[in-house]
Amino acid sequence: MQRLTSEEFVALATQNSDSYWFAPAFTTLSKAFYADKMVHGLLLVSPEMSGKAEFAAKLSKSILCNASSGVQLAKPNLENNTAAVEAELNQRQIGYSCNQCKSCQLFNSGSHPDLYFNDRLLNKQGKVKQNISIDQIRLLTDKLSSTAQMNGWRIGVIASVEKLSRGAFNALLKSLEEPGQQTLLILLVNQFYRVPQTIRSRCQKLTFDLNSKQLVPWLMRQTQCDIATAEDAIKHTESAPLAAKVFIENGSADDYSQLSRDLDSLLNNQLSPQQVFSQHKHLDEQLWRYMANYFTQVPLKRLTDPLSPYAKLPKTSAFDLYNQLLQYHKGQSLGSNLQFQLQIESILNHWFEIGRKIVHYSNHTH
Numbered sequence: 001m002q003r004l005t006s007e008e009f010v011a012l013a014t015q016n017s018d019s020y021w022f023a024p025a026f027t028t029l030s031k032a033f034y035a036d037k038m039v040h041g042l043l044l045v046s047p048e049m050s051g052k053a054e055f056a057a058k059l060s061k062s063i064l065c066n067a068s069s070g071v072q073l074a075k076p077n078l079e080n081n082t083a084a085v086e087a088e089l090n091q092r093q094i095g096y097s098c099n100q101c102k103s104c105q106l107f108n109s110g111s112h113p114d115l116y117f118n119d120r121l122l123n124k125q126g127k128v129k130q131n132i133s134i135d136q137i138r139l140l141t142d143k144l145s146s147t148a149q150m151n152g153w154r155i156g157v158i159a160s161v162e163k164l165s166r167g168a169f170n171a172l173l174k175s176l177e178e179p180g181q182q183t184l185l186i187l188l189v190n191q192f193y194r195v196p197q198t199i200r201s202r203c204q205k206l207t208f209d210l211n212s213k214q215l216v217p218w219l220m221r222q223t224q225c226d227i228a229t230a231e232d233a234i235k236h237t238e239s240a241p242l243a244a245k246v247f248i249e250n251g252s253a254d255d256y257s258q259l260s261r262d263l264d265s266l267l268n269n270q271l272s273p274q275q276v277f278s279q280h281k282h283l284d285e286q287l288w289r290y291m292a293n294y295f296t297q298v299p300l301k302r303l304t305d306p307l308s309p310y311a312k313l314p315k316t317s318a319f320d321l322y323n324q325l326l327q328y329h330k331g332q333s334l335g336s337n338l339q340f341q342l343q344i345e346s347i348l349n350h351w352f353e354i355g356r357k358i359v360h361y362s363n364h365t366h
């Protein structure tokens with residue numbers, strides 16, 4: 001999981017990504033915002049690489065913008081020209097900002113006094129720390145409870161809530177229990193089950209509808225690819241739009257095919273688990289997804305190609321490894337690089353051993 005700096009975060013607000021899946025979420029928030037029913041805690045839950053940070057940046061900028069927040073707009077005079085007022089209200093939409101007011105300018109320069117962005121920090125060796133610390137959260141909640149400098153709103157964004165230490169969760173909870181007026185905490189979450197119930201119950205959960213019918217044409221527009229490439233990329237990236245886009249742009253389809261071939265060779269005992277790991281470990285986070293995807297394809301191949309080594313596999317072996325992989329992955333964000341290596345190698349070892357029995361058996365019967 002990549003770390004995001006404050007500068008990178010604010011830059012996302014001006015990115016034009018044509019992300020169709022933002023619109024329904026912005027509409028939901030607009031209704032609440034203009035009805036004065038905005039929540040204090042927002043849990044934005046969606047898979048990694050689906051644009052949560054960009055959404056949060058656009059949302060923050062928009063709420064802080066003097067135009068959309070209505071600070072510079074005269075209070076609607078409801079007695080005359082109600083239709084015009086209503087039309088104007090309908091046009092105001094959270095998610096857009098004027099990009100010209102003082103607030104937008106401060107936001108763009110990364111120095112908006114009422115925006116507090118948090119991600120993991122670097123340690124003295126320049127490596128990304130494992131957790132977001134209690135001190136970071138205390139600083140954030142202090143700032144949220146101090147006086148606003150601009151239009152009244154103060155916004156805190158936490159890039160990966162899964163990375164909060166236990167103490168940090170408790171500090172965050174305090175802030176959610178006694179929120180100040182016009183404060184908003186935007187919490188970005190990849191894995192909802194990692195968020196404690198106490199935090200969940202005090203936040204509004206917001207998810208993206210990553211409908212693949214729209215995702216295919218979006219990918220084709222973004223990368224100029226054909227329909228088959230788009231569909232293939234979506235399959236390999238669990239419908240996370242930005243992951244699918246990167247998959248196409250980086251030629252990751254080749255990475256995946258190579259990994260599949262090597263996993264086949266591993267099953268045939270032509271490669272060792274260590275060889276497979278060292279050739280693919282650079283894929284990092286994607287390695288889980290690709291391996292999981294490979295194992296889900298195996299039952300189909302078992303059926304369609306009776307001569308393949310898959311056909312001789314015990315029925316549920318690939319499925320069992322898939323489940324094991326998921327379990328490891330769930331526990332992984334707390335783990336180290338060493339743990340990542342041990343877990344992947346353990347799966348590879350199993351696959352090799354399953355293959356060894358088949359190879360052994362074939363040698364004796366043919």
Ligand SMILES: [Zn+2]
Nearest residue numbers: 065098101104
């Ligand atoms: Zn503005």
